[in-house]
Amino acid sequence: MLARQRQELIARAVDEHGGIRVSELVAELNVSDMTIRRDIETLARKGVVRKVHGGATRADRSADEPGFTAKSEMNPLQKSEIARTTASLISPGSSVAISAGTTAYAVAQELRGIKRLTVVTNSPPVAELLFDPDENDRLVVLTGGVRTPSDALVGPVANEMLATVHVDTLILGVHGIDIDAGLTTPNLQEAQTNRALIRTAKRVVVVADHSKWGTVGLLTIATLDKVDTLVTDAELDDEARRELSKRDINLVIASRDDASPVER
Known part of the structure:
Protein backbone atom coordinates (compact mmCIF):
# COMPACT_ATOMS: atom_id res chain seq x y z
CA MET A 1 0.00 0.00 0.00
CA LEU A 2 1.32 3.44 -0.92
CA ALA A 3 1.95 6.06 1.77
CA ARG A 4 -0.78 8.29 0.32
CA GLN A 5 -3.30 5.45 0.56
CA ARG A 6 -2.35 4.71 4.19
CA GLN A 7 -2.65 8.36 5.10
CA GLU A 8 -6.09 8.60 3.50
CA LEU A 9 -7.22 5.60 5.56
CA ILE A 10 -5.78 7.12 8.74
CA ALA A 11 -7.47 10.46 8.07
CA ARG A 12 -10.78 8.72 7.39
CA ALA A 13 -10.55 6.67 10.61
CA VAL A 14 -9.75 9.75 12.70
CA ASP A 15 -12.61 11.70 11.15
CA GLU A 16 -15.06 8.85 11.74
CA HIS A 17 -14.07 7.95 15.30
CA GLY A 18 -12.57 11.20 16.59
CA GLY A 19 -9.24 9.54 17.29
CA ILE A 20 -7.24 6.36 16.76
CA ARG A 21 -4.24 4.68 18.38
CA VAL A 22 -0.97 3.80 16.65
CA SER A 23 -1.29 0.18 17.80
CA GLU A 24 -4.69 -0.16 16.11
CA LEU A 25 -3.31 1.18 12.83
CA VAL A 26 -0.27 -1.12 12.99
CA ALA A 27 -2.57 -4.14 13.34
CA GLU A 28 -5.04 -3.00 10.69
CA LEU A 29 -2.53 -1.90 8.04
CA ASN A 30 0.16 -4.49 8.82
CA VAL A 31 3.04 -2.01 8.84
CA SER A 32 5.56 -0.95 11.44
CA ASP A 33 4.98 1.37 14.36
CA MET A 34 7.52 3.79 12.88
CA THR A 35 5.73 3.88 9.52
CA ILE A 36 2.43 4.81 11.17
CA ARG A 37 4.08 7.50 13.27
CA ARG A 38 5.64 9.02 10.14
CA ASP A 39 2.25 8.99 8.43
CA ILE A 40 0.65 10.73 11.41
CA GLU A 41 3.42 13.33 11.47
CA THR A 42 2.84 14.01 7.76
CA LEU A 43 -0.90 14.41 8.30
CA ALA A 44 -0.33 16.63 11.35
CA ARG A 45 1.96 18.96 9.37
CA LYS A 46 -0.82 19.32 6.80
CA GLY A 47 -3.34 20.09 9.53
CA VAL A 48 -5.42 17.00 8.73
CA VAL A 49 -5.05 15.40 12.18
CA ARG A 50 -3.63 16.31 15.55
CA LYS A 51 -0.74 14.17 16.78
CA VAL A 52 -1.13 13.07 20.41
CA HIS A 53 0.68 10.60 22.64
CA GLY A 54 -0.04 7.13 21.26
CA GLY A 55 -2.06 8.14 18.22
CA ALA A 56 -3.96 10.92 16.50
CA THR A 57 -7.16 12.87 17.00
CA ARG A 58 -9.10 15.24 14.80
CA ALA A 59 -7.29 18.48 14.02
CA ASP A 60 -8.22 21.28 16.39
CA ARG A 61 -11.52 22.73 15.30
CA SER A 62 -13.37 24.64 17.95
CA ALA A 63 -16.76 23.00 17.31
CA ASP A 64 -15.54 19.40 17.08
CA GLU A 65 -16.86 17.14 19.84
CA PRO A 66 -15.33 13.63 19.85
CA GLY A 67 -17.46 10.90 21.40
CA PHE A 68 -16.84 9.27 24.78
CA THR A 69 -15.44 6.06 23.28
CA ALA A 70 -12.99 7.87 21.00
CA LYS A 71 -11.69 10.03 23.84
Missing part, protein backbone atom coordinates in the same frame (compact mmCIF):
# COMPACT_ATOMS: atom_id res chain seq x y z
CA SER A 72 -11.37 7.10 26.23
CA GLU A 73 -8.81 5.49 23.92
CA MET A 74 -6.43 8.46 24.02
CA ASN A 75 -3.68 8.84 26.65
CA PRO A 76 -5.03 6.07 28.94
CA LEU A 77 -1.82 5.82 31.00
CA GLN A 78 -1.81 9.54 31.76
CA LYS A 79 -5.50 9.48 32.64
CA SER A 80 -4.90 6.60 35.03
CA GLU A 81 -2.06 8.47 36.74
CA ILE A 82 -4.18 11.62 37.01
CA ALA A 83 -7.09 9.59 38.42
CA ARG A 84 -5.04 7.97 41.20
CA THR A 85 -3.50 11.29 42.19
CA THR A 86 -6.85 13.11 42.19
CA ALA A 87 -8.49 10.42 44.32
CA SER A 88 -5.79 10.98 46.94
CA LEU A 89 -7.13 14.55 47.33
CA ILE A 90 -10.59 13.32 48.39
CA SER A 91 -11.34 12.45 52.03
CA PRO A 92 -13.85 9.89 53.33
CA GLY A 93 -17.20 11.48 54.06
CA SER A 94 -16.80 14.19 51.40
CA SER A 95 -19.39 15.43 48.95
CA VAL A 96 -18.07 15.44 45.38
CA ALA A 97 -19.46 16.60 42.06
CA ILE A 98 -18.04 14.84 39.00
CA SER A 99 -18.46 16.15 35.47
CA ALA A 100 -18.72 14.09 32.32
CA GLY A 101 -15.62 13.13 30.37
CA THR A 102 -13.20 10.24 30.21
CA THR A 103 -10.65 11.64 32.68
CA ALA A 104 -13.36 12.39 35.22
CA TYR A 105 -14.65 8.85 34.67
CA ALA A 106 -11.17 7.49 35.41
CA VAL A 107 -11.18 9.45 38.68
CA ALA A 108 -14.57 7.96 39.56
CA GLN A 109 -13.07 4.49 39.19
CA GLU A 110 -10.47 5.37 41.83
CA LEU A 111 -13.06 6.87 44.18
CA ARG A 112 -14.81 3.54 44.66
CA GLY A 113 -12.46 2.73 47.52
CA ILE A 114 -13.29 5.89 49.49
CA LYS A 115 -15.98 5.48 52.14
CA ARG A 116 -19.08 7.56 52.85
CA LEU A 117 -19.01 9.63 49.67
CA THR A 118 -21.90 11.67 48.35
CA VAL A 119 -21.52 12.03 44.58
CA VAL A 120 -23.43 14.38 42.29
CA THR A 121 -22.81 13.88 38.57
CA ASN A 122 -24.17 14.72 35.14
CA SER A 123 -22.38 11.68 33.67
CA PRO A 124 -24.47 8.51 33.21
CA PRO A 125 -21.29 6.36 32.96
CA VAL A 126 -20.01 7.78 36.27
CA ALA A 127 -23.37 7.20 37.98
CA GLU A 128 -23.54 3.64 36.68
CA LEU A 129 -19.98 2.98 37.81
CA LEU A 130 -20.45 4.30 41.35
CA PHE A 131 -23.98 3.10 42.08
CA ASP A 132 -24.04 -0.14 44.04
CA PRO A 133 -27.32 -1.29 45.62
CA ASP A 134 -25.30 -3.23 48.19
CA GLU A 135 -23.17 -0.20 49.15
CA ASN A 136 -25.02 1.60 51.94
CA ASP A 137 -22.53 4.40 52.64
CA ARG A 138 -22.34 5.93 49.13
CA LEU A 139 -25.06 8.21 47.76
CA VAL A 140 -25.06 8.82 44.00
CA VAL A 141 -27.21 11.60 42.52
CA LEU A 142 -27.58 11.80 38.72
CA THR A 143 -28.87 15.03 37.21
CA GLY A 144 -31.41 14.93 34.45
CA GLY A 145 -30.86 16.58 31.09
CA VAL A 146 -30.20 16.04 27.41
CA ARG A 147 -27.36 13.69 26.50
CA THR A 148 -24.39 15.00 24.46
CA PRO A 149 -21.85 13.10 22.28
CA SER A 150 -19.44 13.18 25.25
CA ASP A 151 -22.11 11.40 27.36
CA ALA A 152 -22.96 14.39 29.53
CA LEU A 153 -26.45 15.32 30.73
CA VAL A 154 -26.88 19.03 30.07
CA GLY A 155 -29.47 21.75 29.62
CA PRO A 156 -32.15 23.44 31.76
CA VAL A 157 -33.12 20.34 33.76
CA ALA A 158 -29.52 19.69 34.83
CA ASN A 159 -28.84 23.37 35.50
CA GLU A 160 -31.94 23.82 37.65
CA MET A 161 -31.11 20.76 39.74
CA LEU A 162 -27.51 21.93 40.26
CA ALA A 163 -28.62 25.43 41.32
CA THR A 164 -29.50 24.13 44.80
CA VAL A 165 -26.51 21.78 45.26
CA HIS A 166 -23.46 22.50 47.45
CA VAL A 167 -20.46 20.16 47.46
CA ASP A 168 -16.96 20.14 48.90
CA THR A 169 -15.14 19.41 45.64
CA LEU A 170 -15.86 19.43 41.92
CA ILE A 171 -13.81 17.13 39.69
CA LEU A 172 -14.06 18.75 36.28
CA GLY A 173 -12.91 17.30 32.97
CA VAL A 174 -12.49 19.73 30.08
CA HIS A 175 -12.05 19.69 26.31
CA GLY A 176 -9.22 22.21 26.41
CA ILE A 177 -7.22 24.62 28.56
CA ASP A 178 -5.73 27.89 27.36
CA ILE A 179 -4.21 30.85 29.18
CA ASP A 180 -6.45 33.35 27.41
CA ALA A 181 -9.56 31.27 26.65
CA GLY A 182 -9.53 29.40 29.98
CA LEU A 183 -11.46 26.12 30.26
CA THR A 184 -13.29 25.36 27.02
CA THR A 185 -15.77 23.00 25.39
CA PRO A 186 -17.24 22.64 21.88
CA ASN A 187 -20.79 22.24 23.24
CA LEU A 188 -22.93 25.26 24.19
CA GLN A 189 -25.22 23.45 26.63
CA GLU A 190 -22.32 21.58 28.23
CA ALA A 191 -20.59 24.92 28.86
CA GLN A 192 -23.64 26.17 30.72
CA THR A 193 -24.00 23.01 32.79
CA ASN A 194 -20.30 22.96 33.65
CA ARG A 195 -20.63 26.55 34.90
CA ALA A 196 -23.49 25.35 37.09
CA LEU A 197 -21.23 22.56 38.40
CA ILE A 198 -18.51 25.09 39.22
CA ARG A 199 -20.99 27.16 41.23
CA THR A 200 -21.81 24.12 43.41
CA ALA A 201 -18.26 23.64 44.71
CA LYS A 202 -16.06 25.05 47.43
CA ARG A 203 -13.03 23.67 45.54
CA VAL A 204 -12.67 23.16 41.79
CA VAL A 205 -10.22 20.45 40.71
CA VAL A 206 -9.64 20.30 36.95
CA VAL A 207 -8.34 16.98 35.62
CA ALA A 208 -6.70 17.13 32.19
CA ASP A 209 -3.78 15.41 30.52
CA HIS A 210 -1.06 17.44 28.78
CA SER A 211 -2.70 17.14 25.34
CA LYS A 212 -5.54 19.44 26.51
CA TRP A 213 -3.11 22.34 26.98
CA GLY A 214 -3.45 24.89 24.20
CA THR A 215 -6.67 23.35 22.86
CA VAL A 216 -9.46 25.90 22.50
CA GLY A 217 -13.06 24.79 22.11
CA LEU A 218 -15.90 26.89 20.78
CA LEU A 219 -17.00 28.22 24.18
CA THR A 220 -15.32 29.21 27.43
CA ILE A 221 -16.64 27.42 30.49
CA ALA A 222 -14.67 29.54 32.94
CA THR A 223 -11.49 31.56 33.19
CA LEU A 224 -8.51 30.06 34.98
CA ASP A 225 -9.13 32.10 38.13
CA LYS A 226 -12.04 29.72 38.86
CA VAL A 227 -9.61 26.78 39.15
CA ASP A 228 -8.21 25.88 42.57
CA THR A 229 -6.20 22.80 41.52
CA LEU A 230 -5.11 21.41 38.16
CA VAL A 231 -4.06 17.76 38.12
CA THR A 232 -2.15 16.84 34.97
CA ASP A 233 0.63 14.50 33.87
CA ALA A 234 4.41 14.87 33.72
CA GLU A 235 4.40 15.56 29.97
CA LEU A 236 2.99 19.06 30.47
CA ASP A 237 5.60 21.32 28.89
CA ASP A 238 7.73 23.85 30.75
CA GLU A 239 6.12 26.87 29.13
CA ALA A 240 2.70 25.78 30.34
CA ARG A 241 4.06 25.23 33.84
CA ARG A 242 5.57 28.71 33.85
CA GLU A 243 2.30 30.27 32.75
CA LEU A 244 0.36 28.42 35.44
CA SER A 245 2.90 29.38 38.11
CA LYS A 246 1.98 33.03 37.52
CA ARG A 247 -1.58 32.30 38.58
CA ASP A 248 -2.97 31.25 41.93
CA ILE A 249 -3.51 27.63 40.84
CA ASN A 250 -2.27 24.59 42.72
CA LEU A 251 -0.57 22.59 39.95
CA VAL A 252 -0.29 18.90 40.82
CA ILE A 253 1.74 16.65 38.53
CA ALA A 254 0.31 13.14 38.68
CA SER A 255 2.63 10.49 40.01
CA ARG A 256 3.65 7.14 38.61
CA ASP A 257 2.82 4.05 40.66
CA ASP A 258 6.02 4.30 42.66
CA ALA A 259 6.15 8.03 43.27
CA SER A 260 4.32 10.75 45.17
CA PRO A 261 2.37 13.59 43.54
CA VAL A 262 4.43 16.68 42.79
CA GLU A 263 2.89 20.04 43.68
CA ARG A 264 4.12 23.17 41.92
Whole structure:
Protein backbone atom coordinates (compact mmCIF):
# COMPACT_ATOMS: atom_id res chain seq x y z
CA MET A 1 0.00 0.00 0.00
CA LEU A 2 1.32 3.44 -0.92
CA ALA A 3 1.95 6.06 1.77
CA ARG A 4 -0.78 8.29 0.32
CA GLN A 5 -3.30 5.45 0.56
CA ARG A 6 -2.35 4.71 4.19
CA GLN A 7 -2.65 8.36 5.10
CA GLU A 8 -6.09 8.60 3.50
CA LEU A 9 -7.22 5.60 5.56
CA ILE A 10 -5.78 7.12 8.74
CA ALA A 11 -7.47 10.46 8.07
CA ARG A 12 -10.78 8.72 7.39
CA ALA A 13 -10.55 6.67 10.61
CA VAL A 14 -9.75 9.75 12.70
CA ASP A 15 -12.61 11.70 11.15
CA GLU A 16 -15.06 8.85 11.74
CA HIS A 17 -14.07 7.95 15.30
CA GLY A 18 -12.57 11.20 16.59
CA GLY A 19 -9.24 9.54 17.29
CA ILE A 20 -7.24 6.36 16.76
CA ARG A 21 -4.24 4.68 18.38
CA VAL A 22 -0.97 3.80 16.65
CA SER A 23 -1.29 0.18 17.80
CA GLU A 24 -4.69 -0.16 16.11
CA LEU A 25 -3.31 1.18 12.83
CA VAL A 26 -0.27 -1.12 12.99
CA ALA A 27 -2.57 -4.14 13.34
CA GLU A 28 -5.04 -3.00 10.69
CA LEU A 29 -2.53 -1.90 8.04
CA ASN A 30 0.16 -4.49 8.82
CA VAL A 31 3.04 -2.01 8.84
CA SER A 32 5.56 -0.95 11.44
CA ASP A 33 4.98 1.37 14.36
CA MET A 34 7.52 3.79 12.88
CA THR A 35 5.73 3.88 9.52
CA ILE A 36 2.43 4.81 11.17
CA ARG A 37 4.08 7.50 13.27
CA ARG A 38 5.64 9.02 10.14
CA ASP A 39 2.25 8.99 8.43
CA ILE A 40 0.65 10.73 11.41
CA GLU A 41 3.42 13.33 11.47
CA THR A 42 2.84 14.01 7.76
CA LEU A 43 -0.90 14.41 8.30
CA ALA A 44 -0.33 16.63 11.35
CA ARG A 45 1.96 18.96 9.37
CA LYS A 46 -0.82 19.32 6.80
CA GLY A 47 -3.34 20.09 9.53
CA VAL A 48 -5.42 17.00 8.73
CA VAL A 49 -5.05 15.40 12.18
CA ARG A 50 -3.63 16.31 15.55
CA LYS A 51 -0.74 14.17 16.78
CA VAL A 52 -1.13 13.07 20.41
CA HIS A 53 0.68 10.60 22.64
CA GLY A 54 -0.04 7.13 21.26
CA GLY A 55 -2.06 8.14 18.22
CA ALA A 56 -3.96 10.92 16.50
CA THR A 57 -7.16 12.87 17.00
CA ARG A 58 -9.10 15.24 14.80
CA ALA A 59 -7.29 18.48 14.02
CA ASP A 60 -8.22 21.28 16.39
CA ARG A 61 -11.52 22.73 15.30
CA SER A 62 -13.37 24.64 17.95
CA ALA A 63 -16.76 23.00 17.31
CA ASP A 64 -15.54 19.40 17.08
CA GLU A 65 -16.86 17.14 19.84
CA PRO A 66 -15.33 13.63 19.85
CA GLY A 67 -17.46 10.90 21.40
CA PHE A 68 -16.84 9.27 24.78
CA THR A 69 -15.44 6.06 23.28
CA ALA A 70 -12.99 7.87 21.00
CA LYS A 71 -11.69 10.03 23.84
CA SER A 72 -11.37 7.10 26.23
CA GLU A 73 -8.81 5.49 23.92
CA MET A 74 -6.43 8.46 24.02
CA ASN A 75 -3.68 8.84 26.65
CA PRO A 76 -5.03 6.07 28.94
CA LEU A 77 -1.82 5.82 31.00
CA GLN A 78 -1.81 9.54 31.76
CA LYS A 79 -5.50 9.48 32.64
CA SER A 80 -4.90 6.60 35.03
CA GLU A 81 -2.06 8.47 36.74
CA ILE A 82 -4.18 11.62 37.01
CA ALA A 83 -7.09 9.59 38.42
CA ARG A 84 -5.04 7.97 41.20
CA THR A 85 -3.50 11.29 42.19
CA THR A 86 -6.85 13.11 42.19
CA ALA A 87 -8.49 10.42 44.32
CA SER A 88 -5.79 10.98 46.94
CA LEU A 89 -7.13 14.55 47.33
CA ILE A 90 -10.59 13.32 48.39
CA SER A 91 -11.34 12.45 52.03
CA PRO A 92 -13.85 9.89 53.33
CA GLY A 93 -17.20 11.48 54.06
CA SER A 94 -16.80 14.19 51.40
CA SER A 95 -19.39 15.43 48.95
CA VAL A 96 -18.07 15.44 45.38
CA ALA A 97 -19.46 16.60 42.06
CA ILE A 98 -18.04 14.84 39.00
CA SER A 99 -18.46 16.15 35.47
CA ALA A 100 -18.72 14.09 32.32
CA GLY A 101 -15.62 13.13 30.37
CA THR A 102 -13.20 10.24 30.21
CA THR A 103 -10.65 11.64 32.68
CA ALA A 104 -13.36 12.39 35.22
CA TYR A 105 -14.65 8.85 34.67
CA ALA A 106 -11.17 7.49 35.41
CA VAL A 107 -11.18 9.45 38.68
CA ALA A 108 -14.57 7.96 39.56
CA GLN A 109 -13.07 4.49 39.19
CA GLU A 110 -10.47 5.37 41.83
CA LEU A 111 -13.06 6.87 44.18
CA ARG A 112 -14.81 3.54 44.66
CA GLY A 113 -12.46 2.73 47.52
CA ILE A 114 -13.29 5.89 49.49
CA LYS A 115 -15.98 5.48 52.14
CA ARG A 116 -19.08 7.56 52.85
CA LEU A 117 -19.01 9.63 49.67
CA THR A 118 -21.90 11.67 48.35
CA VAL A 119 -21.52 12.03 44.58
CA VAL A 120 -23.43 14.38 42.29
CA THR A 121 -22.81 13.88 38.57
CA ASN A 122 -24.17 14.72 35.14
CA SER A 123 -22.38 11.68 33.67
CA PRO A 124 -24.47 8.51 33.21
CA PRO A 125 -21.29 6.36 32.96
CA VAL A 126 -20.01 7.78 36.27
CA ALA A 127 -23.37 7.20 37.98
CA GLU A 128 -23.54 3.64 36.68
CA LEU A 129 -19.98 2.98 37.81
CA LEU A 130 -20.45 4.30 41.35
CA PHE A 131 -23.98 3.10 42.08
CA ASP A 132 -24.04 -0.14 44.04
CA PRO A 133 -27.32 -1.29 45.62
CA ASP A 134 -25.30 -3.23 48.19
CA GLU A 135 -23.17 -0.20 49.15
CA ASN A 136 -25.02 1.60 51.94
CA ASP A 137 -22.53 4.40 52.64
CA ARG A 138 -22.34 5.93 49.13
CA LEU A 139 -25.06 8.21 47.76
CA VAL A 140 -25.06 8.82 44.00
CA VAL A 141 -27.21 11.60 42.52
CA LEU A 142 -27.58 11.80 38.72
CA THR A 143 -28.87 15.03 37.21
CA GLY A 144 -31.41 14.93 34.45
CA GLY A 145 -30.86 16.58 31.09
CA VAL A 146 -30.20 16.04 27.41
CA ARG A 147 -27.36 13.69 26.50
CA THR A 148 -24.39 15.00 24.46
CA PRO A 149 -21.85 13.10 22.28
CA SER A 150 -19.44 13.18 25.25
CA ASP A 151 -22.11 11.40 27.36
CA ALA A 152 -22.96 14.39 29.53
CA LEU A 153 -26.45 15.32 30.73
CA VAL A 154 -26.88 19.03 30.07
CA GLY A 155 -29.47 21.75 29.62
CA PRO A 156 -32.15 23.44 31.76
CA VAL A 157 -33.12 20.34 33.76
CA ALA A 158 -29.52 19.69 34.83
CA ASN A 159 -28.84 23.37 35.50
CA GLU A 160 -31.94 23.82 37.65
CA MET A 161 -31.11 20.76 39.74
CA LEU A 162 -27.51 21.93 40.26
CA ALA A 163 -28.62 25.43 41.32
CA THR A 164 -29.50 24.13 44.80
CA VAL A 165 -26.51 21.78 45.26
CA HIS A 166 -23.46 22.50 47.45
CA VAL A 167 -20.46 20.16 47.46
CA ASP A 168 -16.96 20.14 48.90
CA THR A 169 -15.14 19.41 45.64
CA LEU A 170 -15.86 19.43 41.92
CA ILE A 171 -13.81 17.13 39.69
CA LEU A 172 -14.06 18.75 36.28
CA GLY A 173 -12.91 17.30 32.97
CA VAL A 174 -12.49 19.73 30.08
CA HIS A 175 -12.05 19.69 26.31
CA GLY A 176 -9.22 22.21 26.41
CA ILE A 177 -7.22 24.62 28.56
CA ASP A 178 -5.73 27.89 27.36
CA ILE A 179 -4.21 30.85 29.18
CA ASP A 180 -6.45 33.35 27.41
CA ALA A 181 -9.56 31.27 26.65
CA GLY A 182 -9.53 29.40 29.98
CA LEU A 183 -11.46 26.12 30.26
CA THR A 184 -13.29 25.36 27.02
CA THR A 185 -15.77 23.00 25.39
CA PRO A 186 -17.24 22.64 21.88
CA ASN A 187 -20.79 22.24 23.24
CA LEU A 188 -22.93 25.26 24.19
CA GLN A 189 -25.22 23.45 26.63
CA GLU A 190 -22.32 21.58 28.23
CA ALA A 191 -20.59 24.92 28.86
CA GLN A 192 -23.64 26.17 30.72
CA THR A 193 -24.00 23.01 32.79
CA ASN A 194 -20.30 22.96 33.65
CA ARG A 195 -20.63 26.55 34.90
CA ALA A 196 -23.49 25.35 37.09
CA LEU A 197 -21.23 22.56 38.40
CA ILE A 198 -18.51 25.09 39.22
CA ARG A 199 -20.99 27.16 41.23
CA THR A 200 -21.81 24.12 43.41
CA ALA A 201 -18.26 23.64 44.71
CA LYS A 202 -16.06 25.05 47.43
CA ARG A 203 -13.03 23.67 45.54
CA VAL A 204 -12.67 23.16 41.79
CA VAL A 205 -10.22 20.45 40.71
CA VAL A 206 -9.64 20.30 36.95
CA VAL A 207 -8.34 16.98 35.62
CA ALA A 208 -6.70 17.13 32.19
CA ASP A 209 -3.78 15.41 30.52
CA HIS A 210 -1.06 17.44 28.78
CA SER A 211 -2.70 17.14 25.34
CA LYS A 212 -5.54 19.44 26.51
CA TRP A 213 -3.11 22.34 26.98
CA GLY A 214 -3.45 24.89 24.20
CA THR A 215 -6.67 23.35 22.86
CA VAL A 216 -9.46 25.90 22.50
CA GLY A 217 -13.06 24.79 22.11
CA LEU A 218 -15.90 26.89 20.78
CA LEU A 219 -17.00 28.22 24.18
CA THR A 220 -15.32 29.21 27.43
CA ILE A 221 -16.64 27.42 30.49
CA ALA A 222 -14.67 29.54 32.94
CA THR A 223 -11.49 31.56 33.19
CA LEU A 224 -8.51 30.06 34.98
CA ASP A 225 -9.13 32.10 38.13
CA LYS A 226 -12.04 29.72 38.86
CA VAL A 227 -9.61 26.78 39.15
CA ASP A 228 -8.21 25.88 42.57
CA THR A 229 -6.20 22.80 41.52
CA LEU A 230 -5.11 21.41 38.16
CA VAL A 231 -4.06 17.76 38.12
CA THR A 232 -2.15 16.84 34.97
CA ASP A 233 0.63 14.50 33.87
CA ALA A 234 4.41 14.87 33.72
CA GLU A 235 4.40 15.56 29.97
CA LEU A 236 2.99 19.06 30.47
CA ASP A 237 5.60 21.32 28.89
CA ASP A 238 7.73 23.85 30.75
CA GLU A 239 6.12 26.87 29.13
CA ALA A 240 2.70 25.78 30.34
CA ARG A 241 4.06 25.23 33.84
CA ARG A 242 5.57 28.71 33.85
CA GLU A 243 2.30 30.27 32.75
CA LEU A 244 0.36 28.42 35.44
CA SER A 245 2.90 29.38 38.11
CA LYS A 246 1.98 33.03 37.52
CA ARG A 247 -1.58 32.30 38.58
CA ASP A 248 -2.97 31.25 41.93
CA ILE A 249 -3.51 27.63 40.84
CA ASN A 250 -2.27 24.59 42.72
CA LEU A 251 -0.57 22.59 39.95
CA VAL A 252 -0.29 18.90 40.82
CA ILE A 253 1.74 16.65 38.53
CA ALA A 254 0.31 13.14 38.68
CA SER A 255 2.63 10.49 40.01
CA ARG A 256 3.65 7.14 38.61
CA ASP A 257 2.82 4.05 40.66
CA ASP A 258 6.02 4.30 42.66
CA ALA A 259 6.15 8.03 43.27
CA SER A 260 4.32 10.75 45.17
CA PRO A 261 2.37 13.59 43.54
CA VAL A 262 4.43 16.68 42.79
CA GLU A 263 2.89 20.04 43.68
CA ARG A 264 4.12 23.17 41.92
